[in-house]
Amino acid sequence: MKQKHNYIAIFSILLTIFFSFSLLDIKNTEVTSLRSGELNEATIFSSSTQLSTPLIIDGSATGLNANNWTKAIQDGWVTGQGTSTDPYLIDAIEVDTANLGNALTIQNSKNVYFVINNSEFNAGDDYSALELVNTANGTITGSSFAGSKHGIFLNGGTMQNTISQNKIRENDYGIKFGFMSMANMIMSNGISDNDIFGAFSEPSASNNMISMNYFLRNPIHAKDNSSIGNMWNLTMMGNFWDDYNGEDKDTNSIGDDPYAITGEIKDFLPIFNHDPMIMPIMNHSYIFESTENIVNWTVFDMISFDAFYEVYQNGELILSGDDWTPEEIVINIDGLEVGSYNFTLIVFDGLGGINSNQIDVSVVNNNNMLYVFIGILVVFVGILLFIKIRKG
Structure with a gap:
C-alpha cells in the first residue's frame, strides 16, 4: 500500500511539472512587433507656421531691429x-x-x-x-x-x-x-x-x-x-x-x-544592399478575451526615402503607411477568436529595397487555465500524501 501511495505522489509531481511548463508557455511567450509610419503620421511636412518672406539671421548684427537671433526669438519663429x-x-x-x-x-x-x-x-x-x-x-x-x-x-x-x-x-x-x-x-x-x-x-x-x-x-x-x-x-x-x-x-x-x-x-565603400532591416521577431500567444495584446516590429533603415509599409492578417491587407523611420509599428490584436493567425509586415525603402517578416499568433481557450488549476490541485494532494507516507 505504501508503494502505491509513492506512485501517486510521483505521478502528481510529474503532472505539476507538466502543467507548470504549460502555464509558462502561455504566459511567457514573447510579444514582438513592427514599427513604422503608422506612429509617424505627423511627418516632417506637418509644419505649423507658414511664411512667405525671406528669413535672415545675422549673428553679428547689432542695433535696433537687427536681424539677429534675439530678433528671431522676438518674431516668434526661434x-x-x-x-x-x-x-x-x-x-x-x-x-x-x-x-x-x-x-x-x-x-x-x-x-x-x-x-x-x-x-x-x-x-x-x-x-x-x-x-x-x-x-x-x-x-x-x-x-x-x-x-x-x-x-x-x-x-x-x-x-x-x-x-x-x-x-x-x-x-x-x-x-x-x-x-x-x-x-x-x-x-x-x-x-x-x-x-x-x-x-x-x-x-x-x-x-x-x-x-x-x-x-x-x-x-x-x-x-x-x-x-x-x-x-x-x-x-x-x-x-x-x-x-x-x-x-x-x-x-x-x-x-x-x-x-x-x-x-x-x-x-571606396559604396552601399550595395539597401534593404531595410527588421529586428528578429518571435511568435505570440494569448488567452481568449484577455486585453492589451499587441504585435510589433522594429524596423531600421539609414533613411526612409519615400518609404512605405503594409501589414497583412492571414493574407488580407489591414494597415498601410509611409515615411517609416527607425521606430516601432504596433498593432493591437485584442478581440481575436480562438485559433491561429499570422501577421505579415512588408517594408519598402523607396529605392527598390524590400523586406518582410511574419508573426504567428495563437489565441487559446480559457479552459487551459482549468487544466493548470487541476494540475496544481493534483500536486497539492500528492504533496500531502507524500508527507503522510513519510510520517507513516
Missing part, C-alpha cells in the same frame, strides 16, 4: 538660448519665398548652437532654400529643401555643421560646398531629382564628410573639385548611388569596387 544644452531651435516652419530671396539665411554665427528640425524650405529657381555663411555648430535634420537653385548652400567659411535625415530634392544643386566650407557632416540624407548635381564642391572646400546618403535620379550625382579633398565614406560604409554598376561578391552589402566621383576622388 526658441532656445543658443547654448549646447539649449540651442536655438527653428522647428515646424514652412517657408516658400517664391523667388524673392533665400528661404533661410544664417550668417556670421559661430559662437552659438542651433537646430533646424521638422521644417520645409523652398526658395525658387534663383535662390537657396538654406544658405549658411560663416556659420558653425548647426544641426539640420528631418527637413525638406526643395525647388531652389541650391537645396543647401554651405559658403564663406561655414564649418562643423551636421546635416542628416533630410530630403534634398528637385533643386539645380542638391547640396553645394562653397568657399572655404570645411569639416561639415552630411549623413543619411535623401538627395534626389536635382537638375544638375546632387552634390557639388568648389576647390576651396575641404574635409567635409559625405556618407550614408542616398543619391537618386540626379543627372550627375556628385562632382568634387576640392583641391585638398572631401571624404566620401566612413571606415565602414559610404553612400548609396543608384547608378553603381559594381558587384558585392562577398555579400557584405558594400560594393566590391569604388564609385568614381571626380578624377581620383572616390567613394
